[in-house]
Amino acid sequence: MTQTQVSGDYHTIYDFVFQMAAEGVLVVNAEGRCALLNPAAAAMLQVNALDVLGLSPREAFPTNPNLTRLLRRGKMAVVDIPLPKERIAQGIAQDLEDGRRVALLNDITEQRQLDTRRDALIKAISHDLRNPLNALTGYADLVVRSGTLNERQERFMERIHQTSAKLWELTSSLVGLAWIEAGMPLEYVPFDLIYIIRQVVREQSTVARAKKIKLVISTQNTTPTIMGDPDGLKQAISHLVANAIQYSPAESNVIIHCWQQHHEVMCSVADRGIGIPPEELDLIWDRMWRSPDERVQAVPGGGIGLTFARTLIERHGGQIWADSKPGQGATFTFFLPFMEVGD
Numbered sequence: 522m523t524q525t526q527v528s529g530d531y532h533t534i535y536d537f538v539f540q541m542a543a544e545g546v547l548v549v550n551a552e553g554r555c556a557l558l559n560p561a562a563a564a565m566l567q568v569n570a571l572d573v574l575g576l577s578p579r580e581a582f583p584t585n586p587n588l589t590r591l592l593r594r595g596k597m598a599v600v601d602i603p604l605p606k607e608r609i610a611q612g613i614a615q616d617l618e619d620g621r622r623v624a625l626l627n628d629i630t631e632q633r634q635l636d637t638r639r640d641a642l643i644k645a646i647s648h649d650l651r652n653p654l655n656a657l658t659g660y661a662d663l664v665v666r667s668g669t670l671n672e673r674q675e676r677f678m679e680r681i682h683q684t685s686a687k688l689w690e691l692t693s694s695l696v697g698l699a700w701i702e703a704g705m706p707l708e709y710v711p712f713d714l715i716y717i718i719r720q721v722v723r724e725q726s727t728v729a730r731a732k733k734i735k736l737v738i739s740t741q742n743t744t745p746t747i748m749g750d751p752d753g754l755k756q757a758i759s760h761l762v763a764n765a766i767q768y769s770p771a772e773s774n775v776i777i778h779c780w781q782q783h784h785e786v787m788c789s790v791a792d793r794g795i796g797i798p799p800e801e802l803d804l805i806w807d808r809m810w811r812s813p814d815e816r817v818q819a820v821p822g823g824g825i826g827l828t829f830a831r832t833l834i835e836r837h838g839g840q841i842w843a844d845s846k847p848g849q850g851a852t853f854t855f856f857l858p859f860m861e862v863g864d
Contacts, residue, residue, distance in 0.1 A: 551620030706749040745859035760826030768794035793850040
């Protein structure tokens with residue numbers, strides 16, 4: 522096969538992808554004029570491609586300032602683009618070395634509607650559950666203030682507060698878990714797992730410092746890009762780190778390690794806490810299950826975090842497991858497949 526034939530084959534493939542892609546593709550040439558517009562982009566924007574080719578973005582889309590801003594040369598940008606009929610697209614654009622700028626439009630209307638419904642569900646459940654919980658804790662406070670309690674009564678009141686706090690924390694976690702287990706769509710975008718880990722560590726650092734626990738991040742200089750739901754995976758890792766902090770003694774370390782292995786990105790969260798008995802290693806993933814160990818029961822929690830983490834990681838094509846010896850801590854390890862970019 523000659524170089525000309527190979528070049529022709531690639532041109533045919535690129536033309537096919539350009540014409541048939543569900544995402545809108547717009548190309549602005551080095552002179553700042555609309556040079557290419559695929560059928561999906563024309564349909565999203567409800568324009569005739571021939572009418573806008575050769576025009577500047579401002580001339581082509583005078584009523585869509587977000588789109589004209591996206592098509593302006595500069596840094597890589599991600600912008601919400603309003604579409605006709607109250608639809609919305611997520612636009613991402615980047616400059617090419619030859620002076621052109623390429624933008625992709627992905628219609629995310631249904632995804633945003635699902636997010637809105639999920640938020641409404643969380644608010645509804647929060648209202649119906651948290652209002653009674655507020656009343657419960659309020660009356661408990663009144664009982665404490667109304668007179669002197671004996672030691673046993675004070676212990677009972679403390680348990681009321683602990684149980685109310687546990688139910689409060691469970692509300693949004695239960696909704697999130699139910700959403701994922703129902704197979705509802707996740708957001709799939711490229712992201713850096715190390716960046717997510719650092720965010721989690723920053724957010725958990727206050728709790729860790731209060732317990733005199735040091736959070737240590739150990740990573741490679743770079744790791745491959747993950748394709749997935751960054752917010753969901755951030756929440757899953759937060760559960761793992763929070764658990765490690767909760768069940769670790771003061772003056773100890775919690776180590777978060779991230780590295781590449783073959784075609785996967787690996788991550789582990791290790792502590793030197795109370796550990797998990799061998800007979801409980803399979804049970805810890807069950808929804809609402811908590812160890813009968815008094816040390817575990819003394820720590821507030823609802824038994825949702827590990828279930829959420831496993832469900833979300835498996836939805837991303839990964840796997841998670843735990844290794845532990847009682848009294849020597851526990852290590853939770855998971856892997857995620859990463860994006861492979863060709864030469």
